[in-house]
């Protein structure tokens with residue numbers, strides 16, 4: 205992939221032959237130093253940036269959660285915020301309510317539906333943002349440094365929450381779903397339907413978690429290391445720790 209970004213008349217190559225394959229139904233972490241292109245790669249996968257060469261195959265729909273929850277959680281109450289993205293589908297109020305409740309249950313915030321979003325901690329807001337993505341029954345969650353602004357307890361809660369989402373969707377039949385054909389390009393067909401929302405079904409979810417914190421690896425199934433716009437290494441968490449030690453990191 206060779207996406208470029210334009211600003212003030214300049215064109216810059218951010219990704220260079222970045223090749224990443226993520227197994228369906230797993231929590232894959234993407235590590236790398238500041239500025240190596242992690243967020244840009246996520247945006248390419250989400251269809252927010254178009255690469256000028258290469259191809260992208262992502263199961264649809266995919267949900268994106270940003271680093272700063274204050275940029276994503278904007279509605280006055282938790283339930284209204286989680287329901288926000290569902291406004292583009294033709295769902296009954298009953299179906300929206302069921303989808304919101306199910307998403308809140310997945311992130312451990314079932315009792316928070318009527319809470320003002322302004323009263324939440326950073327980690328709770330981040331989980332509301334994840335619930336908003338989950339309400340649309342994504343196949344892929346693209347998660348961009350969600351723990352950056354959180355204290356240690358909230359970091360653990362958010363990591364645990366994402367780990368549980370992947371595990372539970374796998375147990376709920378996600379393995380079978382992962383065998384289906386990958387979506388081509390960025391076709392984001394609206395797949396939320398009333399029946400699915402009412403039944404609270406969640407198909408297999410693949411999570412791609414961007415971080416630069418090595419300690420978060422313990423939550424990962426697999427991991428890649430990015431350097432200078434390309435994927436330099438992919439493997440298991442243990443293989444990644446060994447790779448990082450060879451690079452001189454204290455892990």
Ligand SMILES: Nc1ncnc2c1ncn2[C@@H]1O[C@H](COP(=O)(O)OP(=O)(O)OP(=O)(O)O)[C@@H](O)[C@H]1O
Nearest residue numbers: 209210211218236237238239240241242243244245
């Ligand atoms: N909108 C933009 N316009 C111009 N350059 C950009 C833009 N967004 C990112 N860049 C540049 O692209 C490069 C990669 O940025 P990116 O945010 O993808 O890196 P990153 O690995 O996610 O870094 P970090 O860990 O600091 O978030 C950086 O040099 C950055 O300055």
